Amino acid sequence: MREPGAPAGVDDRLAARLGMLRAERGWSLEELSRRTGVSRSTLSRLERAELSPTTVVLGQLCTVYGRTMSRLLLEVEAEPPQLVTAARQPVWRDERTGFVRRSVSPPHPGLRAEVIEGTLDAGASLSYENAPVPGVEQHIWVLEGTVEITVEGTVHTVHEGDCLRFRLRGPSHFRCPGPSRVRYALMIVLP
Incomplete structure (x- = not known):
């Protein structure tokens, strides 16, 4: 409080x-x-x-x-500036899952795309029951490590340097198989 x-x-x-x-x-x-x-x-x-x-x-x-x-x-933030310095990029942590989310290029009214950086500890996983917005376009570029991403029942193993893109209409699952954490850039484009 x-x-x-x-x-x-x-x-x-x-x-x-x-x-x-x-x-x-x-x-x-x-x-x-x-x-x-x-x-x-x-x-x-x-x-x-x-x-x-x-x-x-x-x-x-x-x-x-x-x-x-x-x-x-x-x-929940004030009017976002055009330039978002690293020090001003909102970071959100889920200590229970070991997931850290940085809003590199936060969404803005009137714009459809945003960029986030995600990190997930080795062995950790996240599941989302539904797409936040059906048909949202996602591009996931792995910067370090490996992540397994399940979309529409298909498991994609995405290694450092690889990029996975898809439209999300249902559940998704992210798992970091290790041995080290995964760090990735996620571009989200609203339909």
Whole structure:
């Protein structure tokens, strides 16, 4: 919790934005829980900034709200500048899965593409139940290591220097087989 009078941090702004998105749709916490499969108490704690969402939970919320994760995180930031220095690129960590996400080129209203950098620890994996926006185009360029990406039931092993591109319409799964972490650039283009 932040001190009274202190500026709201990203977790506080994210919590407020999640509450606003639910309210805009007129959904109760029970309805949002039904749509996401996330417990009502967890959703309540997220909206009160008592809990930081995991990658999986944030992915489920993005899916029901029809947003990419980067777009949602952008909505809690101030108006983005044209030049985003490395020091100002928002970084989000999911300590439980070992996933780190850097918004290299955050989304911007009126633009359809964004670039993120992802790192996933050796042995770690992430699963997304649905595409955040059906038909979203993704290009994944591996900068270091290897990642296995499952899209539409097909497992693609993507090595350093390789690029995988696809349109995402359903679930996806990322796994870093090791022996070291994987670092990749992901370009997302909205339909």
